[in-house]
Every structure is written in structure tokens, then in C-alpha cells.
Amino acid sequence: xxxxxxxxxxxxxxxxxxxxxxxxxxxxxxxxxxxxxxxxxxxxxxxxxxxxxxxxxxxxxxxxxxxxxxxxxxxxxxxxxxxxxxxxxxxxxxxxxxxxxxxxxxxxxxxxxxxxxxxxxxxxxxxxxxxxxxxxxxxxxxxxxxxxxxxxxxxxxxxxxxxxxxxxxxxxxxxxxxxxxxxxxxxxxxxxxxxxxxxxxxxxxxxxxxxxxxxx
Amino acid sequence: xxxxxxxxxxxxxxxxxxxxxxxxxxxxxxxxxxxxxxxxxxxxxxxxxxxxxxxxxxxxxxxxxxxxxxxxxxxxxxxxxxxxxxxxxxxxxxxxxxxxxxxxxxxxxxxxxxxxxxxxxxxxxxxxxxxxxxxxxxxxxxxxxxxxxxxxxxxxxxxxxxxxxxxxxxxxxxxxxxxxxxxxxxxxxxxxxxxxxxxxxxxxxxxxxxxxxxxx
DNA sequence: TCGAAAGTAAGACTTTAGTCTAATAGACGA
DNA sequence: TCGTCTATTAGACTAAAGTCTTACTTTCGA
Numbered sequence: 001x002x003x004x005x006x007x008x009x010x011x012x013x014x015x016x017x018x019x020x021x022x023x024x025x026x027x028x029x030x031x032x033x034x035x036x037x038x039x040x041x042x043x044x045x046x047x048x049x050x051x052x053x054x055x056x057x058x059x060x061x062x063x064x065x066x067x068x069x070x071x072x073x074x075x076x077x078x079x080x081x082x083x084x085x086x087x088x089x090x091x092x093x094x095x096x097x098x099x100x101x102x103x104x105x106x107x108x109x110x111x112x113x114x115x116x117x118x119x120x121x122x123x124x125x126x127x128x129x130x131x132x133x134x135x136x137x138x139x140x141x142x143x144x145x146x147x148x149x150x151x152x153x154x155x156x157x158x159x160x161x162x163x164x165x166x167x168x169x170x171x172x173x174x175x176x177x178x179x180x181x182x183x184x185x186x187x188x189x190x191x192x193x194x195x196x197x198x199x200x201x202x203x204x205x206x207x208x209x210x211x212x213x214x215x216x
Numbered sequence: 217x218x219x220x221x222x223x224x225x226x227x228x229x230x231x232x233x234x235x236x237x238x239x240x241x242x243x244x245x246x247x248x249x250x251x252x253x254x255x256x257x258x259x260x261x262x263x264x265x266x267x268x269x270x271x272x273x274x275x276x277x278x279x280x281x282x283x284x285x286x287x288x289x290x291x292x293x294x295x296x297x298x299x300x301x302x303x304x305x306x307x308x309x310x311x312x313x314x315x316x317x318x319x320x321x322x323x324x325x326x327x328x329x330x331x332x333x334x335x336x337x338x339x340x341x342x343x344x345x346x347x348x349x350x351x352x353x354x355x356x357x358x359x360x361x362x363x364x365x366x367x368x369x370x371x372x373x374x375x376x377x378x379x380x381x382x383x384x385x386x387x388x389x390x391x392x393x394x395x396x397x398x399x400x401x402x403x404x405x406x407x408x409x410x411x412x413x414x415x416x417x418x419x420x421x422x423x424x425x426x427x428x429x430x431x432x
Numbered sequence: 433t434c435g436a437a438a439g440t441a442a443g444a445c446t447t448t449a450g451t452c453t454a455a456t457a458g459a460c461g462a
Numbered sequence: 463t464c465g466t467c468t469a470t471t472a473g474a475c476t477a478a479a480g481t482c483t484t485a486c487t488t489t490c491g492a
Binding site: 154178 | 473474478
């Protein structure tokens with residue numbers, strides 16, 4: 001019996017994935033989550049053999065979400081499901097520890113192949129990207145490691161920093177005192193090897209796959 | 217008699233462009249510049265009919281450089297010469313006012329075609345990108361307009377801000393007092409419709425085509 | 433040619449960022 | 463089970479960011 005967790009915010013696409021998986025694979029147990037918090041909670045309470053993760057979930061913050069999950073559950077294999085076709089982005093996804101990349105346009109049999117391969121311990125990528133996936137540069141994987149070493153609170157603070165919020169506003173959003181926010185900020189700086197918030201924002205935006213939405 | 221300005225930091229590529237242009241076109245006068253400052257100075261002192269601009273010149277800051285030139289010399293047609301093949305980036309280049317995009321891999325005849333077309337007032341793009349160039353979204357072109365409205369000093373300050381420098385360090389680099397830097401910073405915020413430096417850095421990094429180099 | 437508008441520059445002041453010290457609570461290995 | 467390590471929290475303090483006001487200069491159109 002194999003347990004799979006489908007993490008995607010679109011109910012229709014979850015249905016499609018569920019259909020593709022249950023018709024191609026036997027003896028599987030399917031779980032679902034619609035946002036990052038639900039994904040984390042499900043992983044905490046279940047023994048999941050493979051996570052199928054959509055990067056564009058609410059609260060996920062793209063690559064941050066993947067880093068977050070990889071840090072909290074390093075033993076859970078992750079296959080990223082996304083609509084992007086950019087080899088550079090896929091390189092980054094693989095570079096931070098995803099064992100596979102499944103395009104949203106993949107067929108049922110491709111998806112089943114990918115899941116089987118990853119469960120066997122292999123890395124699976126669409127054939128179209130053979131040879132197009134580069135090693136991510138050392139700089140990037142070092143940054144990714146450093147960001148992954150952040151605690152959940154620090155991670156949330158960094159997300160809010162990247163949105164241009166003041167410490168006071170971050171504290172209000174997280175329901176903690178401004179002084180606590182500052183302590184997190186200082187800890188983030190030390191872990192990332194920097195000394196001001198501008199540099200932190202640059203690192204955060206480098207790890208972001210999509211340009212930030214509107215400036216508030 | 218048509219005056220062309222070749223702005224590229226690689227002497228060899230300038231030679232190649234010069235060769236391609238002088239063998240394909242008659243009655244042309246060729247000027248050259250190796251960095252953004254020299255480009256600006258040449259445009260100030262000459263009546264240039266077309267600028268062939270490499271985005272990766274020293275001091276150019278990629279899209280910033282193009283915005284800068286477009287703002288200072290809105291009447292000079294610009295064709296961007298670059299090695300990138302990413303349709304999204306090319307869309308942005310065209311979206312901020314370039315009349316053409318010439319890949320570094322283009323043949324002599326392609327280059328001559330492009331130059332002729334742009335001098336006739338047309339927009340020229342490589343055939344490979346037909347249909348792949350999207351309209352840039354309203355948000356982006358609004359930001360580009362706002363950034364283009366910055367004065368040269370404000371532009372330099374924003375560049376240094378994006379590199380994570382303190383106001384004091386920016387003042388030292390530009391040889392002005394910290395108080396002056398602050399005045400520029402406040403003016404930048406007003407023009408961009410924001411109220412802190414984090415948001416300014418985000419906008420600047422969105423307009424950057426390449427990820428920032430190392431974090432200092 | 434003269435005044436209006438805008439870029440540049442800077443001092444004084446308020447707000448926010450960031451550091452240092454320290455206390456509490458939970459996790460983990462000996 | 464005990465001690466150690468670390469995350470989290472927070473107060474007090476210093477450094478930097480950001481605002482307001484003012485002044486000098488250049489440019490441009492009436």
C-alpha cells in the first residue's frame with residue numbers, strides 16, 4: 001500500500017491527478033491538500049510515500065514552499081507539478097531537492113511513469129527536457145540551503161519582508177510583538193550571511209519563481 | 217548619410233557588427249561606445265539615426281540602461297542586441313520601447329534587414345519569435361514608465377539601493393552627502409508610489425534581467 | 433529677460449531598523 | 463532523568479532610514 005499526497009489548489013486538477021493515478025497504479029492511498037498549511041499538517045499526521053506538489057498554492061510562495069517542505073520533511077520524496085516550461089526554473093526546482101518535475105500538460109501514462117520512477121528512487125523529468133537541465137550554480141544552492149535552514153517563524157518573517165512590510169506590520173500579521181520580529185530578522189541575517197533587510201529581500205526575490213504581484 | 221551608434225563592451229563583437237553593417241549598407245557613418253556613459257555622451261554630441269545597444273554593458277544594469285537611454289533620448293530609435301533567447305525578456309525589451317531585437321547569433325543579412333526595417337520606422341524581430349512576443353502587462357509598463365521618469369541621479373541611487381548599500385555608502389560612492397542621498401530616495405519613493413526601500417529594491421530587481429550577482 | 437518649475441543639495445528632526453542582553457520553553461542525546 | 467542546545471520571546475539601546483523645510487541652480491517658455 002502506497003500513500004500519495006496531492007497538494008494543489010485547483011479542485012479540478014486534483015480530480016484529474018487522482019483519476020490518472022488511480023487508473024494507472026494499484027494499491028494506492030490518496031490524500032489531498034489545497035494549500036501549504038494543509039500540506040504540512042497532512043505530512044505531519046500521515047506516512048506519505050510521495051508528495052505531488054503544485055508550486056503555485058496559496059501561502060506556498062513558489063520555491064519557498066518547496067524549500068520549506070524539504071526542510072520539514074527531508075525524507076518525503078517530492079515531485080513538483082507545475083505549468084512552467086522554463087528549463088532554468090525546472091533546474092532550480094531539481095536543484096533544491098525535488099525528485100521529479102511533472103508538467104501540467106503531462107499525459108496519464110507519463111504521470112504514472114513519473115510516480116513509479118520516483119517511488120523506485122529515481123529522478124524523473126519529461127523527455128523534452130533531456131539535456132536542458134543544468135546544474136544550478138554553487139551560489140544558488142548555497143542560498144537555497146541557507147534559506148532552508150530558517151525556522152518556520154523566520155521563514156514567515158522573511159516572506160513578509162519580501163512583501164515590503166515594516167517590522168510592526170509583520171508583528172501584527174503574525175500576532176507577535178515587534179521586538180520578536182526584530183529578533184527573527186537578526187537571526188535571518190546571520191543565517192543568510194548578510195546584514196540588512198535589502199539584501200534579504202534580494203535573496204528572497206531570487207528564490208521566487210514568479211515576479212511579486214502588485215506592490216502594496 | 218545615416219549615422220549608427222554601436223554600443224557594446226566587447227571590441228570583437230563591435231568589429232563583427234561593423235563588418236556586417238558596412239558590407240550590407242551604403243552611406244553609413246558608424247560610431248562606437250563601450251559603456252553606458254560613453255553611449256550617452258555620444259548621443260548628446262551626435263545626431264544618431266539608430267542605436268544598436270547591448271544590454272550587458274558596464275554600468276548599464278540591463279533593462280535600466282535601456283530605460284535610461286529611452287528617457288534621455290526618446291527620439292533615437294533603439295535596437296537591442298543581446299544573447300538572450302527568452303521570449304519573456306524580449307517582450308519586456310520591446311515593451312519598454314526598443315524598436316527591434318537582434319540576437320547575437322543573427323547573420324549579417326538579418327542584421328542588415330533589421331537595421332533597414334527599423335530605419336523605415338518598422339519594428340523588427342527574429343522570425344523565430346513570431347507569435348511568442350506577448351504584450352507586457354499593464355503593471356510592468358507602468359513600473360517601467362515610473363522608473364524611466366527618474367532623473368540620472370535618482371537612477372544611480374536606485375541602482376546602489378538595489379545592491380544593498382546604505383545611504384552613507386551610496387553618498388560616498390557618488391561623492392555627495394548622505395542628506396542628499398536621502399532626498400533622492402524620498403523623490404524615488406514618490407515617483408514609484410511607494411514608501412520604503414524594500415519596495416524600491418523589489419521594483420528594481422523586477423526590471424533586472426539577470427539575477428543580481430553575489431550578495432556583498 | 434524674467435519668473436516658474438524642477439533637479440540638486442543639505443540640516444534638523446521623527447520613525448524604523450538592527451544589536452545586545454537575557455529569560456522562558458521545548459527537543460534531544462548521554 | 464538531567465543537562466544542553468536552540469527557538470522563541472522581549473526590553474533597552476544605537477544606527478540607519480525617512481520626512482520636512484529651506485536654499486541654490488538650471489532650464490524653459492511667456
